Amino acid sequence: MDISTVPGLVGEAVKNMGFTLGAMAALETSRTISFGKEGFALATGTNSASDNWAFFPSRALEEKNVKRVCSFFEDMKLPFIWPLFPKAAAARRILEDAGMFTPGELLVMSRPAFSPEINDVPASLTFEKNKKNDVWAETAWTAFGSPPGAPVSLVNLARGLGNSDGFFLILAKIDGIPVGTAMLAISGGSAGIYYFAAMPGERRKGVGKAMLREAARLAIEQGRDVLTLQATPSGVPFYASQGFKPLFRLPLYSFSEEVF
Numbered sequence: 176m177d178i179s180t181v182p183g184l185v186g187e188a189v190k191n192m193g194f195t196l197g198a199m200a201a202l203e204t205s206r207t208i209s210f211g212k213e214g215f216a217l218a219t220g221t222n223s224a225s226d227n228w229a230f231f232p233s234r235a236l237e238e239k240n241v242k243r244v245c246s247f248f249e250d251m252k253l254p255f256i257w258p259l260f261p262k263a264a265a266a267r268r269i270l271e272d273a274g275m276f277t278p279g280e281l282l283v284m285s286r287p288a289f290s291p292e293i294n295d296v297p298a299s300l301t302f303e304k305n306k307k308n309d310v311w312a313e314t315a316w317t318a319f320g321s322p323p324g325a326p327v328s329l330v331n332l333a334r335g336l337g338n339s340d341g342f343f344l345i346l347a348k349i350d351g352i353p354v355g356t357a358m359l360a361i362s363g364g365s366a367g368i369y370y371f372a373a374m375p376g377e378r379r380k381g382v383g384k385a386m387l388r389e390a391a392r393l394a395i396e397q398g399r400d401v402l403t404l405q406a407t408p409s410g411v412p413f414y415a416s417q418g419f420k421p422l423f424r425l426p427l428y429s430f431s432e433e434v435f
Contacts, residue, residue: 318372366394
């Protein structure tokens with residue numbers, strides 16, 4: 176059974192992930208291998224496991240397809256992650272038999288799309304969407320704690336998705352200086368939030384709250400009333416404080432020790 180077809184918020188969250196990763200796979204700079212309705216593998220070319228995905232929303236896996244995915248990434252010498260969706264015990268055994276383990280997990284969360292009033296927002300905070308996509312890529316890269324110099328794969332993603340229907344690249348600025356990013360993916364009945372990060376020096380100053388409000392505003396503008404996201408362990412407390420509720424845990428299988 177394909178979990179993206181499950182009615183309700185769980186299905187919407189998985190469907191949005193598939194839509195977003197599928198759009199990334201369709202970029203000219205990506206490499207992918209398709210398994211039809213079962214799923215696909217996506218390689219961005221970045222030597223980071225979290226940028227290369229095996230996406231199989233079906234609760235059943237075939238061992239031969241797992242081997243093909245592993246060979247696909249091994250040939251490129253790229254690490255990757257394989258999220259395992261709920262109630263997939265048989266698939267879990269196949270991944271573990273292949274030698275993968277779970278160095279981390281995401282918490283899939285959702286909340287209604289509403290735009291609350293916020294009092295502690297810097298007065299000079301402004302937002303741009305789908306503009307200066309190279310700047311968005313560089314800001315996202317450094318906001319996640321990496322040294323300056325966004326990889327070509329992230330720049331290409333920003334250029335490609337920033338000009339694609341259903342995607343909004345949000346760049347937050349204070350006095351004209353970039354301080355945070357988010358990407359909103361509009362699919363089905365939900366709006367998914369990705370690449371959500373504030374620059375280290377701007378955290379706990381209301382920037383994150385304001386970016387969520389802007390994402391919610393855009394979602395409502397697009398006729399969606401639900402926000403979904405996948406939170407890392409360090410991000411869960413913030414999202415919970417902003418009204419997000421857990422939907423399910425998403426273990427990340429990999430051969431790599433680092434998946435965030």
